[in-house]
Amino acid sequence: MTAEPKEPLFSKKNMKLMKDPLIDNNPIAVQVLGICSALAVTAQLQPSVIMAISVTVVITFSNLIISLLRNLIPNSIRIIVELTVIATLVILVDQVLKAYAFEMSKQLSVFVGLIITNCIVMGRAEAFAMGNKPWPSLLDGLGSGFGYGVIIVIVGFFREVLGSGTLWGHNIIPEFLVNLGYVNNGLMVLPPGAFVIIGLIVWLQREKTKAYEEH
């Protein structure tokens, strides 16, 4: 058996792993995974960003760890092992947030814990990390995390601006507009507002990639 030529760290194939989930194969907009938290935490920009970072950290490390263990994990209990690794990482993130970003952890409340059930994390561990080497798995995790993060940050941006008239907690609607009768759109504060924005993003995204599903 001849040794395969060593693949460069940022080869085209590896970079594709990172870029694909951003647009072409976005976890939320194309695979329609992780919608629950995308509705729940995106009423404002700041929690969206924290959530995006948390999910990215969890996916990246769960992919890396699962991939490192992939040849050791007995097939019959692989799902539960994946879940244990993910749950451990999520609780670590939760503990760190409680210690260093208390306000945020209060706002995100149960949704940090619910990263465990975020289908993206489990999906990537099972579908990719179980069958690939650590480095590509790590890149795949980063890419999926960013793909998720990009969408919820966009949703969070529009929901905060349109729903509360603020950005990152700062007022951005000029006084004279309010005096002219401008009112914030209450729908945007509620979860259905996120559906509207995610719907628009999906529409835009499919227009661009022309990846229609034939029925």
Next chain:
Amino acid sequence: MDKNSTAYTLGFAAAVTIVCAILLGVAATKLKPLQQTNAEVDKKSKILLALNEFNPKANKTDEAYRSSEDVLAYFDKDGFKDKFVVKFAVNHDGKVIEGLSDNELSNLELEPQIKKFPNEADFGKRKYPIYAFYASKADFEAKKATSYVIPIYGYGLWSNCYGVLALNQTGDTVQNIVYYKHGETPGLGGEIEKEYFTKPFIGKKVFNAKGEVALKTTKGEVNENTVPAVSGATFTMDGIDNMLKKFITIYDKFFQSKRGGAQ
């Protein structure tokens, strides 16, 4: 070694569990002091918020900005810029309970006290926490509080709502009210945490002309005892009315002595 044998599977599962457990155990222990401080600052800042001494929106450069250290300093023996908040406890007859240890006092919460002694015969065993605010050290030494903060809680529509109510030194005028924890519907009952709901409480009289507790929300015209209710949140509003009446009645036995029998 056979990766699919039962022994290997069991061993692997045990190893994963142990490693994860140790990791989490270490993390939880190391981070615990920080987390506890955070929770404490958070709770105390709500009391300061009710006293108008804390503005969560203030920027770091603002006069009104309070860091975590500042918040804790209010409750310290030196106070913050001479301003003091002192926690103490009163019994069901409104008498101040003396001789509680610092530890017992700082862990004293309203809800466990109510739940621990639910029967009227045991009301005498309850210790109700209450906070006194002094504007200066001289006031503190003269025991002349500017205002008092009492915790309140009660069931709304879905959940217990927790808040603090700041009253003036004679306990008959509202200085502010803050709801800091609830699980009510966002946009409806959840509006109780918003300033537009709590602001009208400021300056309201607790008692009506007959001396009854009359502070509550109303759907009609407001008077000196009532504030506008949030529409679409009837059950939450009922809960608020109930808890105001319940806890003002309880704590009023303490305030009666402050009013010197005027009522």
